[in-house]
Every structure is written in structure tokens, then in C-alpha cells.
Amino acid sequence: xxxxxxxxxxxxxxxxxxxxxxxxxxxxxxxxxxxxxxxxxxxxxxxxxxxxxxxxxxxxxxxxxxxxxxxxxxxxxxxxxxxxxxxxxxxxxxxxxxxxxxxxxxxxxxxxxxxxxxxxxxxxxxxxxxxxxxxxxxxxxxxxxxxxxxxxxxxxxxxxxxxxxxxxxxxxxxxxxxxxxxxxxxxxxxxxxxxxxxxxxxxxxxxxxxxxxxxxxxxxxxxxxxxxxxxxxxxxxxxxxxxxxxxxxxxxxxxxxxxxxxxxxxxxxxxxxxxxxxxxxxxxxxxxxxxxxxxxxxxxxxxxxxxxxxxxxxxxxxxxxxxxxxxxxxxxxxxxxxxxxxxxxxxxxxxxxxxxxxxxxxxxxxxxxxxxxxxxxxxxxxxxxxxxxxxxxxxxxxxxxxxxxxxxxxxxxxxxxxxxxxxxxxxxxxxxxxxxxxxxxxxxxxxxxxxxxxxxx
Amino acid sequence: xxxxxxxxxxxxxxxxxxxxxxxxxxxxxxxxxxxxxxxxxxxxxxxxxxxxxxxxxxxxxxxxxxxxxxxxxxxxxxxxxxxxxxxxxxxxxxxxxxxxxxxxxxxxxxxxxxxxxxxxxxxxxxxxxxxxxxxxxxxxxxxxxxxxxxxxxxxxxxxxxxxxxxxxxxxxxxxxxxxxxxxxxxxxxxxxxxxxxxxxxxxxxxxxxxxxxxxxxxxxxxxxxxxxxxxxxxxxxxxxxxxxxxxxxxxxxxxxxxxxxxxxxxxxxxxxxxxxxxxxxxxxxxxxxxxxxxxxxxxxxxxxxxxxxxxxxxxxxxxxxxxxxxxxxxxxxxxxxxxxxxxxxxxxxxxxxxxxxxxxxxxxxxxxxxxxxxxxxxxxxxxxxxxxxxxxxxxxxxxxxxxxxxxxxxxxxxxxxxxxxxxxxxxxxxxxxxxxxxxxxxxxxxxxxxxxxxxxx
Ligand SMILES: Cc1cc2nc3c(=O)[nH]c(=O)nc-3n(C[C@H](O)[C@H](O)[C@H](O)COP(=O)(O)OP(=O)(O)OC[C@H]3O[C@@H](n4cnc5c(N)ncnc54)[C@H](O)[C@@H]3O)c2cc1C
Ligand SMILES: Cc1cc2nc3c(=O)[nH]c(=O)nc-3n(C[C@H](O)[C@H](O)[C@H](O)COP(=O)(O)OP(=O)(O)OC[C@H]3O[C@@H](n4cnc5c(N)ncnc54)[C@H](O)[C@@H]3O)c2cc1C
Numbered sequence: 001x002x003x004x005x006x007x008x009x010x011x012x013x014x015x016x017x018x019x020x021x022x023x024x025x026x027x028x029x030x031x032x033x034x035x036x037x038x039x040x041x042x043x044x045x046x047x048x049x050x051x052x053x054x055x056x057x058x059x060x061x062x063x064x065x066x067x068x069x070x071x072x073x074x075x076x077x078x079x080x081x082x083x084x085x086x087x088x089x090x091x092x093x094x095x096x097x098x099x100x101x102x103x104x105x106x107x108x109x110x111x112x113x114x115x116x117x118x119x120x121x122x123x124x125x126x127x128x129x130x131x132x133x134x135x136x137x138x139x140x141x142x143x144x145x146x147x148x149x150x151x152x153x154x155x156x157x158x159x160x161x162x163x164x165x166x167x168x169x170x171x172x173x174x175x176x177x178x179x180x181x182x183x184x185x186x187x188x189x190x191x192x193x194x195x196x197x198x199x200x201x202x203x204x205x206x207x208x209x210x211x212x213x214x215x216x217x218x219x220x221x222x223x224x225x226x227x228x229x230x231x232x233x234x235x236x237x238x239x240x241x242x243x244x245x246x247x248x249x250x251x252x253x254x255x256x257x258x259x260x261x262x263x264x265x266x267x268x269x270x271x272x273x274x275x276x277x278x279x280x281x282x283x284x285x286x287x288x289x290x291x292x293x294x295x296x297x298x299x300x301x302x303x304x305x306x307x308x309x310x311x312x313x314x315x316x317x318x319x320x321x322x323x324x325x326x327x328x329x330x331x332x333x334x335x336x337x338x339x340x341x342x343x344x345x346x347x348x349x350x351x352x353x354x355x356x357x358x359x360x361x362x363x364x365x366x367x368x369x370x371x372x373x374x375x376x377x378x379x380x381x382x383x384x385x386x387x388x389x390x391x392x393x394x395x396x397x398x399x400x401x402x403x404x405x406x407x408x409x410x411x412x413x414x415x416x417x418x419x420x421x422x423x424x425x426x427x428x429x430x431x432x433x434x435x436x437x438x439x440x441x442x443x444x445x446x447x448x449x450x451x452x453x454x455x456x457x
Numbered sequence: 458x459x460x461x462x463x464x465x466x467x468x469x470x471x472x473x474x475x476x477x478x479x480x481x482x483x484x485x486x487x488x489x490x491x492x493x494x495x496x497x498x499x500x501x502x503x504x505x506x507x508x509x510x511x512x513x514x515x516x517x518x519x520x521x522x523x524x525x526x527x528x529x530x531x532x533x534x535x536x537x538x539x540x541x542x543x544x545x546x547x548x549x550x551x552x553x554x555x556x557x558x559x560x561x562x563x564x565x566x567x568x569x570x571x572x573x574x575x576x577x578x579x580x581x582x583x584x585x586x587x588x589x590x591x592x593x594x595x596x597x598x599x600x601x602x603x604x605x606x607x608x609x610x611x612x613x614x615x616x617x618x619x620x621x622x623x624x625x626x627x628x629x630x631x632x633x634x635x636x637x638x639x640x641x642x643x644x645x646x647x648x649x650x651x652x653x654x655x656x657x658x659x660x661x662x663x664x665x666x667x668x669x670x671x672x673x674x675x676x677x678x679x680x681x682x683x684x685x686x687x688x689x690x691x692x693x694x695x696x697x698x699x700x701x702x703x704x705x706x707x708x709x710x711x712x713x714x715x716x717x718x719x720x721x722x723x724x725x726x727x728x729x730x731x732x733x734x735x736x737x738x739x740x741x742x743x744x745x746x747x748x749x750x751x752x753x754x755x756x757x758x759x760x761x762x763x764x765x766x767x768x769x770x771x772x773x774x775x776x777x778x779x780x781x782x783x784x785x786x787x788x789x790x791x792x793x794x795x796x797x798x799x800x801x802x803x804x805x806x807x808x809x810x811x812x813x814x815x816x817x818x819x820x821x822x823x824x825x826x827x828x829x830x831x832x833x834x835x836x837x838x839x840x841x842x843x844x845x846x847x848x849x850x851x852x853x854x855x856x857x858x859x860x861x862x863x864x865x866x867x868x869x870x871x872x873x874x875x876x877x878x879x880x881x882x883x884x885x886x887x888x889x890x891x892x893x894x895x896x897x898x899x900x901x902x903x904x905x906x907x908x909x910x911x912x913x914x
Contacts, residue, residue: 102693102807146642157640159649160617173889179865180805181836183614185603185653186867186874187882187912188894192616192649196642213699236559242670242745288699292749348637350559379638410641417643425644432630437645439900443893455644 004062008042008086011054016092018043027069027087031134031331032077032420033341034390040067040081045092049166049174049205052088056203057172059086060447066170067451068199070141071113073134075331075342076418078144078198078454088203090140096120097206103180104211105163110140110204117209127214129155132414133328140204146196148414150247150284150324153239153377155212157414159195166206167194170445180208193440198416199451201444215286218246219297220320223309224269224277228252231279232352234307235376238283239349241303243296247284248377249327250352255373255384256280258333263326267319273310281309281376282323330373334384340393341385345404346413349379358403359383366396380413401428422457461519465499465543468511473549475500484526484544488591488788489534489877490798491847497524497538504549506623506631506662513660514629516543517904523627524908525656527598528570530591532788532799533875535601535655535911545660547597553577554663560637561668562620567597567661574666584671586612589871590785597661603653605871607704607741607781610696610834612669614871616652623663624651627902637665650897655873656908658901672743675703676754677777680766681726681734685709688736689809691764692833695740696806698760700753704741705834706784712830712841713737715790720783724776730767738766738833739780787830791841797850798842802861803870806836815860816840823853837870858885879914 009017018027019042028037042064046052059066065085072079081087094111101124108117114128115135121127130142132149141147143165148157155161164178167190177190194202225231231250238248251259253274260267269277283300287293301312315323326333334342347355359381363370369386383400387393401411401421405428411417417425426434438456442448466474475484476499485494499521503509516523522542529536538544551568558581565574571585572592578584587599589606598604600622605614612618621635624647634647651659682688688707695705708716710731717724726734740757744750758769772780783790791799804812816838820827826843840857844850858868858878862885868874874882883891895913899905 100805100807101697103805104693104697105805146640146646148640148642152640156617159640159646160613169889169893175887175890175893177890179867181803181866181870183603183605183609183616183835183837183870184803184867185605185869185871187653187886187890188658188897189603189616189649189653190890190893192646193897196644196646201645213697215699236561240558240561240670242672346638346641348557348560348562350557378640380640408636409638410636410643412642413638413640414642429644430632432626433632433634433644433647436626436632436647436900440645440650440897443896443900 004064005042007058008044008055011058012044012046012051016045026072030072030074030077030079032075032418033335033339035077035080035420038080038083040085040087042086044086044088046088047092049168052203052205053168053172053174055088056168056170059449060170063447064449065452066449068140068144068203070110070138071136073137074141074145074418076416077420078416078418080419090138099124100180105180106209106211108139108207108209110207111138113138121211122214125214126211128161128209129212130158130161133331139207143195143204143207144198145416146414148375148380150249150375152375153248154244154246159192161210162191162195162207163210164208165191165194165204167202167204169202170447170450178208182210198418198454200441200455201450215288217287217290217293218284219293220282220284220315221297221300221304222267222313222315222323223281223304224273224311225279225281225309226276228279228356229353230308231281232356234281234304235352236350237303237307239377243285243300245283246286247282249282249373250376251280251282251327251373252371253278254371255330258337259326259330262333263322265322265326267313267323269313277310327373339384339386340388341397342382343397343400344380344382344413344415345401345409345411346378346380347404347407347409349377351407352376352379355381355403355407359400362396362399366392368392368396378413398424417455419453422453422455425455426457461521462499464515465501465512468515469501469503469508473502483529487529487531487534487536489532489875490792490796492534492537492877495537495540497542497544499543501543501545502549503545506625509545509660509662510625510629510631512545513625513627516906517627520904521906522909523906525597525601525660527567527595528593530594531598531602531873531875533873534877535873535875537876539910547595556581557637562637563666563668565596565664565666567664568595570595578668579671582671583668585618585666586669587615587618590788596664600652600661600664601655602873603871605832605837607706607832609832610705611701611703616649618667619648619652619664620667621665622648622651622661624659624661626659627904627907635665639667655875655911657898657912658907672745674744674747674750675741676750677739677741677772678754678757678761679724679770679772679780680738680761681730681768682736682738682766683733685736685813686810687765688738689813691738691761692809693807694760694764696834700742700757702740703743704739706739706830707833708737708739708784708830709828710735711828712787715794716783716787719790720779722779722783724770724780726770734767784830796841796843797845798854799839800854800857801837801839801870801872802858802866802868803835803837804861804864804866806834808864809833809836812838812860812864816857819853819856823849825849825853835870855881874912876910879910879912882912883914
């Protein structure tokens with residue numbers, strides 16, 4: 001142990017290797033619910049890519065499990081370390097290295113937060129459009145989970161917006177993948193393979209991000225519907241309109257109540273509408289000009305009215321901002337309401353009504369409270385499950401995932417498998433595919449030191 | 458041999474296994490220039506995914522090299538079989554299985570051509586926006602090469618538009634990856650790994666494609682510039698405008714002459730402009746409404762004038778269509794003009810001027826004629842090299858690739874490495890990366906039967 005600590009602190013410096021009592025509570029968990037915190041044996045705070053590579057080389061040599069940590073805002077337990085392991089925290093590698101306004105790319109270290117990055121990009125009239133609900137999240141963590149968020153319907157997820165990486169391999173080499181270009185056909189796409197691998201293939205030490213012009217005008221439409229089925233049926237029509245919405249979110253009635261109450265937000269919806277509206281659709285548009293935005297907002301409004309909306313509210317700037325913000329904080333509202341778990345199944349978006357029917361049935365059969373909201377345009381449903389009995393909860397979760405997979409979906413749209421769902425992933429996935437993924441894992445990490453217990457059980 | 462043939466024809470039926478004289482010339486090559494045709498020992502024409510899986514299982518067992526063939530329009534020699542090998546041609550697996558207008562996806566067999574698919578999608582007001590120059594190309598081949606084309610600047614390349622695959626592994630299993638959803642964070646992204654792998658990892662037996670609403674209005678602006686440097690400097694500004702162009706192509710003066718002459722196309726550009734214009738920029742826009750299109754076209758025109766265009770021509774429907782068509786056929790014009798090789802290096806788009814300077818210098822030093830055009834918005838430069846002496850040509854090609862890689866680019870933007878560039882790929886790529894790719898290859902294909910000689914030399 002002391003020898004290992006000496007080897008590791010020889011790499012990052014004694015001040016930047018934490019052991020024992022010096023390791024704070026924060027390093028023991030991410031934001032996954034019902035997942036017990038575990039303090040690691042070591043926390044290393046590297047400053048350079050070379051240090052990361054050396055840490056990995058040493059870990060492979062000594063057989064120490066390694067977990068990468070960005071901001072620890074993940075929801076799948078993938079940044080929760082092992083008791084006998086090394087946690088590599090990227091907090092000291094948080095620089096924005098370059099904002100290249102000609103190529104529209106940013107080059108950043110993995111520890112940079114979305115919030116810091118967005119602030120800097122705003123100065124240049126540019127935006128990195130991946131916008132998961134938690135802006136303290138780091139780019140390294142986003143790459144780890146293939147983070148999505150509300151704007152994915154227009155701009156795609158992390159996978160679609162990262163052009164290249166520098167990454168440290170378990171064997172100690174530093175490689176560069178991709179670059180400041182939007183496409184290539186030059187060997188296997190290692191960038192794509194590393195994205196979404198939850199720290200099990202390589203540690204990211206730098207990322208090249210694709211930027212977009214920051215459009216100046218946003219407009220938000222809120223439409224209450226009688227029930228979720230109606231919302232679910234409206235979604236494909238909104239997407240098909242060609243209006244290219246920035247956000248298409250659904251919020252069920254209970255969740256809407258909880259998040260607006262928590263945010264002390266008055267949306268001006270009359271009580272008689274609220275009483276009969278069991279589901280809401282939020283559509284946000286953006287545009288280069290105010291005129292076009294107004295036209296598009298009006299068109300969305302008409303479309304939604306025609307699709308059965310009880311009414312259509314065009315939210316003014318601050319109300320819209322507050323509603324989106326409250327929606328982003330839905331996780332905290334669910335947590336405060338006592339949610340025991342959160343899932344984010346993805347299904348073909350046109351199967352939303354069937355999925356919701358199954359959700360209701362499973363909830364009823366198991367006397368469990370299941371509420372939610374989600375990135376409806378992507379078919380990505382976020383459900384909060386309130387059930388204290390862990391056995392019943394397990395049954396409910398399994399039923400929900402099974403229903404999603406049965407409809408042609410996948411366990412997670414953006415939160416990842418992590419530790420929480422590794423067992424379920426094995427149970428619900430074709431063994432030939434899992435075996436292939438394990439062989440790929442071994443190709444990267446022959447000693448199996450990168451995040452054991454995550455993804456594979 | 459006879460035994461092998463019996464095994465293979467037992468799978469696809471005697472009528473669908475060709476050997477000896479029954480194997481036509483077409484199966485011996487793709488469209489790569491300066492690459493000698495080679496007839497394979499066997500050509501199998503499977504009809505089902507199961508047959509493909511069985512062919513691979515047998516090939517792995519008997520150690521027969523396997524090459525997949527779509528339409529054979531590839532430019533890197535990746536569909537050129539081995540003399541002792543099996544060519545699996547997908548011509549009998551060319552069905553459009555489903556056009557799902559709710560989820561905006563199409564499910565197709567790999568042999569379907571882009572042309573057939575586009576015809577069917579037009580009936581539904583939808584489009585699969587990947588549009589490489591050769592519409593006889595198959596979806597399987599597009600997946601193999603990660604095909605791009607002119608519209609990639611707006612819609613991305615194959616990688617960004619394929620949501621899922623069914624694929625046969627070398628070991629004989631059929632797996633399904635992804636699905637009718639736009640994102641997931643559920644294990645490694647095998648879809649992305651297979652895309653662009655040029656038939657070296659798995660054979661695609663089905664693909665789920667992301668569709669877009671087919672916008673009704675297109676407008677095309679043609680702008681002659683004094684030289685390529687000016688064009689190259691204009692490109693990032695057009696992309697940065699936020700107008701979201703569908704196409705941003707550059708065409709050098711000589712290529713413009715060749716393709717318009719070949720197409721007997723009169724663009725109405727006065728002779729005095731032609732004489733001093735050594736490079737052209739073509740910008741195409743699309744829109745939901747005619748009014749917005751007109752506004753946007755006018756805005757692009759003003760922008761280009763401000764950036765030094767000698768004039769700005771808004772092309773009418775047919776002239777525009779013909780010019781784009783002629784540009785798509787630039788490869789044939791180059792071939793007829795005696796081009797000995799075509800390359801498609803990709804570089805950061807803002808580095809176009811530096812790259813072009815190197816191209817000129819290399820061409821001059823080696824007394825070689827190098828002309829071209831390209832997907833300027835993506836930094837993807839297509840150059841035709843006219844040099845009969847293969848030693849000098851090799852030197853020129855190496856110089857061009859090296860210049861691209863040196864500027865932070867990659868050998869190929871969309872055509873692939875194939876057989877043609879395998880050696881150069883090895884020479885110009887970090888060995889740690891090539892080794893990693895080889896280990897991934899082995900994870901998929903332990904016996905090494907899938908397209909040996911392609912990608913890795
Ligand atoms: C209120 C709230 C709202 C949220 N909303 C969304 C949402 O809308 N969409 C969404 O996608 N997510 C959402 N999340 C989840 C979370 O924000 C994302 O998963 C985010 O990507 C995590 O980033 P992080 O820096 O906190 O990563 P961490 O939790 O620290 O790590 C996440 C994973 O990435 C790995 N990792 C971290 N750094 C690196 C690195 N340098 N190299 C390799 N692997 C690394 C870790 O090992 C782990 O596997 C939300 C979370 C909260 C709390
Ligand atoms: C005039 C002309 C213009 C062109 N313009 C462009 C352009 O703008 N952009 C562009 O990207 N390309 C362009 N190309 C190149 C070519 O059209 C593309 O590479 C296309 O993707 C090839 O498709 P194909 O069906 O002909 O594939 P093939 O040439 O038959 O095969 C290409 C690769 O895919 C593999 N493959 C085929 N089917 C499968 C399968 N089912 N499973 C796994 N692997 C498979 C093959 O083994 C090979 O490695 C052009 C070619 C020509 C002749």
C-alpha cells in the first residue's frame with residue numbers, strides 16, 4: 001500500500017495524491033440514487049496528460065482498479081470508485097486551451113465544466129450545443145456518458161459534437177483521435193468508441209469540440225394536453241414539421257406541479273386548464289431573426305392546437321428560461337420528493353404511447369409511484385420511481401427496462417449503464433454482443449483495470 | 458477447392474455461387490484508379506442475413522479471405538477481392554424493408570442503391586440526406602466507407618445518419634446494434650465502430666437510416682474568385698453565417714472548364730470573368746418556404762461579394778441541377794482526362810489556403826499536374842493527380858498526404874484507406890493507434906478473414 005502510494009505520488013506529486021482521511025466524502029459517489037458511497041484507496045489529481053498516462057501504466061503494472069471522475073454529477077454510479085482503487089479526478093485539468101473561431105472548434109481539457117465553457121463561447125457568438133441538465137458536469141464526464149440533454153433533438157448528443165480526443169490508454173500510451181475536421185474515413189473511429197464507454201476503455205485528456213453559431217432568438221411554446229398519449233402522438237408531428245425545434249420535452253402533470261412549485265414559478269395557466277391537463281409539451285425554437293422566430297412560433301402553436309392541445313402559451317423570455325431551468329432541475333425535485341430511482345430508457349419516439357401504457361400498468365401492479373418527464377423528441381423517457389421496498393423496486397425497474405427493450409429501445413438514452421445497471425445490461429442484451437464488447441474492452445485494457453464493475457457485471 | 462465450393466454453394470444454392478469463368482469482370486475491381494483487377498475464387502450472392510452469417514462462419518473455419526461488395530463504386534480498392542478469396546455481393550439483398558414515417562427512419566437491406574431509396578422516400582416527402590456523387594452506390598458500401606458527399610456540411614456523413622445495423626460477425630453470429638432511436642448510452646457503440654471499417658470488422662445485413670423532412674425549396678449561388686486562396690478564406694465565413702448551407706463546394710478553374718465542357722453546360726459567365734477566375738465557390742441553400750430561400754440566397758450573395766467574389770450568379774433550377782450533377786461527375790472527367798490517381802485528404806477547413814500552397818509547390822517540384830474540387834465546407838479536398846511515372850506519382854501522393862496530416866488532417870475524408878492507401882496509413886499513423894486498431898480487428902475477426910490487405914498492410 002505505502003509502496004503503491006509512493007509510486008503514484010511520484011507521478012503527480014505528494015500534494016496531489018490523497019489517501020485515507022484526506023479523501024473527502026464527495027469522491028465516494030456520483031449522483032446516482034440508491035447507490036452506496038465507497039471511498040477509494042487513492043485519489044490522484046493529475047495536471048498533465050503525461051501524468052494520466054503514467055498513472056494508468058502504473059495501475060496496469062500493479063493491478064490497481066482505476067475510476068475517472070469529472071464533476072461526479074453522473075446518475076449511473078459510473079464515477080463511484082472501488083475501495084481498493086485509484087480515483088483519477090480531473091479537477092486540475094480544466095483549461096479551455098483554444099477557441100478556434102475559423103474552424104468553429106474548441107480544444108479543452110476534460111475537467112472544464114459546461115458552464116465555464118459556455119461563458120467563454122458566448123463572448124465569441126458561438127455555442128457548444130450539448131446541454132445536459134447539470135451544467136457543472138465536465139466535458140470528460142460528458143464524453144464518458146455520451147451526455148445528451150434537451151437540445152439533442154436539434155444538435156445531437158456528445159457523440160455528434162466531439163470531433164477528436166487525446167486519450168491515455170491503460171497500457172500507458174497517449175493517442176490522438178480525430179481532429180479539427182467533421183469527418184474522416186481513415187481507420188476505425190476511436191473517438192466514437194471511447195465516447196459513452198464510461199471510463200472503461202481509456203481516459204480522456206483533451207477533447208476537440210464542434211461549435212455552432214449562437215443564434216440570437218429563442219421562443220418557447222407550452223401546451224397542456226389531456227393526457228400523455230395525446231402528447232406522445234403530437235411529438236412525431238412536431239419533429240416532422242421541418243421547423244427544426246431546439247427542444248421538444250414532455251412533462252407529466254405531477255412533475256409539472258412539483259417543478260413549478262419548487263421554482264415558485266407562475267406560468268399563468270388557469271386552474272380549470274391545470275385540473276384537466278395531465279401532461280404538457282414544451283417546444284422551444286431558435287432563429288437567426290426575430291421575424292422568422294415569430295412566424296415559426298405561431299406555426300408550432302397552430303400545429304399543437306390542431307393536435308389537441310387544450311391551449312397554447314407562448315412564454316416570455318424569463319418565464320421560458322425559468323421553466324426550462326425548472327425542468328432541468330426535475331431530478332432534484334424527484335429526489336426531494338423521495339424518489340428511490342431514476343431511469344432514462346430510450347424508445348422509438350412513435351412508441352411513446354405504448355410505452356407509457358406499460359409504465360402505468362407496471363406501476364399499478366406493483367403499487368409503485370412512477371412519474372416523469374423527458375426528451376420526447378428523442379424518445380428518451382426519464383422516470384422517477386418511488387418505492388422503498390428494494391425487491392419490489394427491482395421488479396418495477398426490470399419491467400420498465402424490459403418494456404423499453406421490447407419496443408426496440410435501449411436501457412439508457414444518456415445516463416449510461418454504470419454500476420447500477422450492469423447486471424440488467426447483461427440480462428437484457430444479446431450475449432454475442434456483450435462478448436464482443438468484452439473482447440473490445442480487452443483490446444484496450446488487457447489487465448482490466450479501467451472501471452471494473454461498470455458496464456460489465 | 459471443389460470441397461470449399463460445395464460448402465459455400467450448400468449455403469447460398471448452386472445458382473448463387475459463381476466460380477471460374479462464370480465470374481464476370483465487374484467483380485474484379487471497384488472504381489479505384491491505378492489498381493489492378495483481381496478475380497476472386499468464389500462469388501456468393503446471398504439472399505438472407507442467415508446465409509451471410511453462415512458464409513462467414515464457413516470462411517472462418519476454412520480460412521478463406523472474404524470481401525464484401527456493394528455496387529463496386531468505391532475509390533480505394535476496398536471491394537477488390539483476393540485471388541484466393543470469396544466475394545460476397547449484396548445485389549440480391551436490395552430491398553427497402555420499411556419506411557417508417559412516424560419515427561422518420563427507413564430499414565433497408567445493404568444492397569439497396571441510393572437512387573432507388575431516394576425515389577421511394579420522395580413519395581413520402583422524406584430524404585436520406587447522405588448524397589455521395591455516385592447514386593448507384595449501395596447503403597452497405599456507404600456504411601463500409603462512411604460515405605460523405607456534398608450535403609455533409611449540413612447533414613453530416615453516413616456515420617451521422619445510420620442509427621442501427623444488423624451485422625454478421627466473422628464467427629457466424631448475427632448481431633443487432635442501435636435501433637430506431639437517435640441516441641443511447643448503453644454499451645459501446647458498435648454501429649459507429651462498424652461504419653467506415655471497409656468490410657474488415659463485420660458484414661452489414663440490414664441498416665436503420667435516419668430520415669429528414671424533404672425541404673421543397675433549393676437555391677444555388679455560383680461565385681467566381683480570382684484564386685483558390687480567396688475561396689478558401691471565404692469558406693469559414695459562409696459556414697459561420699448561420700445560414701446552414703446544404704452545399705459548400707469549391708471547384709478550381711481547370712476542373713470547372715472540364716466538367717462544364719463534358720456536360721455541355723452554359724452557365725452564362727462572361728468570358729472576361731472566366732479568364733481571370735481561377736476558382737469557384739458553389740453554395741446551395743434549402744428552405745421550407747420560397748420567401749426565406751430568396752432572402753437567404755440574397756444574403757449569401759452579398760456575403761460572397763464582400764469576400765471578394767468577382768461576381769455572383771444565382772443559378773436557375775435546371776442550370777443549378779446540371780452544375781451539381783457535373784460536379785458529381787468530376788471523377789469521370791478526371792478519369793477521361795487521364796488522371797492516374799484521385800485523393801480526398803481532409804484538413805481543418807481554415808487550413809485550406811496553406812494546404813493549397815503546399816499542393817502547388819509539390820506539383821511544381823515534381824512536374825505533375827494536380828487539379829481538383831472538393832467539399833470545401835468540410836475541408837475535404839479532392840485532387841486528381843496526373844503523372845504516369847509511378848515512382849514520381851508515389852512521391853507526389855506521399856507529399857500531399859503528409860502535408861494534410863501535418864496540418865492536422867487525415868488521409869481520407871470519405872473514400873477510405875482500402876488497399877490503395879494501407880501502406881501510407883501505416884506510415885503516417887501513430888503505431889500505438891494502429892496496434893490498437895489491429896487488436897480491435899482481432900476482437901471481431903479472430904481468424905483474420907475479413908478483407909485482409911485492406912486498411913492494414
Ligand atoms: C440535475 C441533473 C440533471 C441531469 N440532466 C442530464 C441530462 O439532461 N442529460 C444527460 O445526459 N445527463 C444528465 N445528467 C447526468 C450528468 O450530468 C451527466 O452524466 C454528465 O455527463 C456527467 O458529467 P460529470 O463530469 O459529472 O461526470 P462524472 O459523473 O464524474 O463521470 C461520468 C462518467 O464519465 C467518466 N469520466 C469522467 N471523466 C472522464 C475522463 N476524463 N475520461 C474518461 N472517462 C471519464 C467517469 O468514469 C464516469 O464513467 C444530469 C445530472 C443531474 C444531477
Ligand atoms: C463518380 C463517383 C463519385 C463519387 N463521389 C463520392 C462522394 O462524393 N463521396 C463519397 O463518400 N464517395 C464518393 N464516391 C465513392 C463511392 O461511391 C463510395 O465509396 C460508396 O460508399 C461506395 O459504395 P458501393 O456500394 O459502391 O461500395 P463498394 O465499392 O462495393 O464497397 C465499398 C466498401 O464497403 C464494403 N462493403 C460493401 N458492402 C458491405 C456490407 N454489406 N457490409 C460491410 N461492408 C460492405 C466493401 O467491402 C468496401 O470495403 C464516388 C464514386 C464515384 C465513382
